[in-house]
Amino acid sequence: MALRNDPSLQAELISWCKEAGIDESHALMLINVPAHTGVAATEEIMEAVKVLGRVRVRHTREGPTSRFLLVLCECKQAIDRTRLPPEVSPGERKEPWTVIAVQEILEKTVKHPSDTNAYRRLRTFSAVVPTPPGEENMETWIEQARLMITECECSEKEKRQRIVESLKGPALELIRAVRFSNPEASALQYLEALESTFGSSDSGEDLYFKFRLLRQSTGQTLSEFLRRIEKMLSKVVERDGLSPGLVDKVRIKQLVRGAVNSDMMLLQLRLRERKHYPPSFLNLLKEIRKAEESEASRHRMSAKAKAIQYREDERASTSVI
Structure with a gap:
C-alpha cells in the first residue's frame, strides 16, 4: 500500500503516537474506516480487532479522503506482526479495514x-x-x-x-x-x-575542578578509568572549561594522577615520561587494552600451570601413600 511508504504519514504517526502517549510497538492503525463510523462506534472497532487482544481506540483523524478515517489503536501487549491480519471485517456487508503495525511504517522511513x-x-x-x-x-x-x-x-x-x-x-x-x-x-x-x-548547572570551571578529583575505583581497570576520564573531559571542553588544544596533555596527566591501582602498568607503558608528548585518546586506549590483555593472558597461563602442578603433587603424594 502506498501509505506504508508515505513520508508525510510517517511524520504524522510519530507526532500522533507522542501526543497520545502510545509506545509505537503497541500501536496499530486502521485504514479505510468509514467516516460515519466515528468515535461513537468504538465497540465496533474493538470487536473488529479482537484477534489482537484488548485494544483501545485513542484517536481518529481524516484519512486520504473525506470518506474515510485513520484510527490509531493501542494494544495491551507489544504487537506480534506475524499474527497481525492484513485486514479485519467489522461486518458482513461492510468493506474490510486495512490493519498496519505502526512500527512497520516507521521502520520504512525514507x-x-x-x-x-x-x-x-x-x-x-x-x-x-x-x-x-x-x-x-x-x-x-x-x-x-x-x-x-x-x-x-x-x-x-x-x-x-x-x-x-x-x-x-x-x-x-x-x-x-x-x-x-x-x-x-x-x-x-x-x-x-x-x-x-x-x-547540570555546573560551569566549565566547576567541571574541571571535579575532573581533577577523579580517581580510579577499586576493581576498575586502567582502560575503564581512561574512558571515565574521557567522558568527563568532553563535558569540560563543551562548557569551555578547557581549551581543546590541551586535551591530550590534561588527559594523560589526570590518568597518571588518578590511577592509584595501576602503578605497574603506568611503569610498563612509561606514561609518566610521556606527559609532554602524549598520544591521542584512541592510541592511548589501544596501548592500555593491549597491555591489559597481555597481563590477563599471563594470569591465565600462571593459573593453569599452578593447577597442573597441584595435580602432579597430589598424584605423587597418593603414590607415596
Whole structure:
C-alpha cells in the first residue's frame, strides 16, 4: 500500500503516537474506516480487532479522503506482526479495514536525499527522573543527539525533526516553547535548552575542578578509568572549561594522577615520561587494552600451570601413600 511508504504519514504517526502517549510497538492503525463510523462506534472497532487482544481506540483523524478515517489503536501487549491480519471485517456487508503495525511504517522511513548515513532514530527522552524503562537518561541521550548533529549530513530541518520525534513529556514541552519563541532555533540550540533546563548547572570551571578529583575505583581497570576520564573531559571542553588544544596533555596527566591501582602498568607503558608528548585518546586506549590483555593472558597461563602442578603433587603424594 502506498501509505506504508508515505513520508508525510510517517511524520504524522510519530507526532500522533507522542501526543497520545502510545509506545509505537503497541500501536496499530486502521485504514479505510468509514467516516460515519466515528468515535461513537468504538465497540465496533474493538470487536473488529479482537484477534489482537484488548485494544483501545485513542484517536481518529481524516484519512486520504473525506470518506474515510485513520484510527490509531493501542494494544495491551507489544504487537506480534506475524499474527497481525492484513485486514479485519467489522461486518458482513461492510468493506474490510486495512490493519498496519505502526512500527512497520516507521521502520520504512525514507532517508533525506542528502543524508548518507542510515536513519537511526534516537532513543526516547522525557527528562523524567528517575528515568522510565525504555528511555535514555539525560547524559546518554545528549551524547547521542550531539553525535547525530555532528555526524549526520542531513539538513538542519531533519536534525531538528529527529530530535523532536525522540522527545516526550517535559522535554517535548520545553522544545515546543523554544520553537514558539524562536521558530528558527537550530538543533544545537534545542540541545542547549534541554541541557540548561534539565542538566547540570555546573560551569566549565566547576567541571574541571571535579575532573581533577577523579580517581580510579577499586576493581576498575586502567582502560575503564581512561574512558571515565574521557567522558568527563568532553563535558569540560563543551562548557569551555578547557581549551581543546590541551586535551591530550590534561588527559594523560589526570590518568597518571588518578590511577592509584595501576602503578605497574603506568611503569610498563612509561606514561609518566610521556606527559609532554602524549598520544591521542584512541592510541592511548589501544596501548592500555593491549597491555591489559597481555597481563590477563599471563594470569591465565600462571593459573593453569599452578593447577597442573597441584595435580602432579597430589598424584605423587597418593603414590607415596
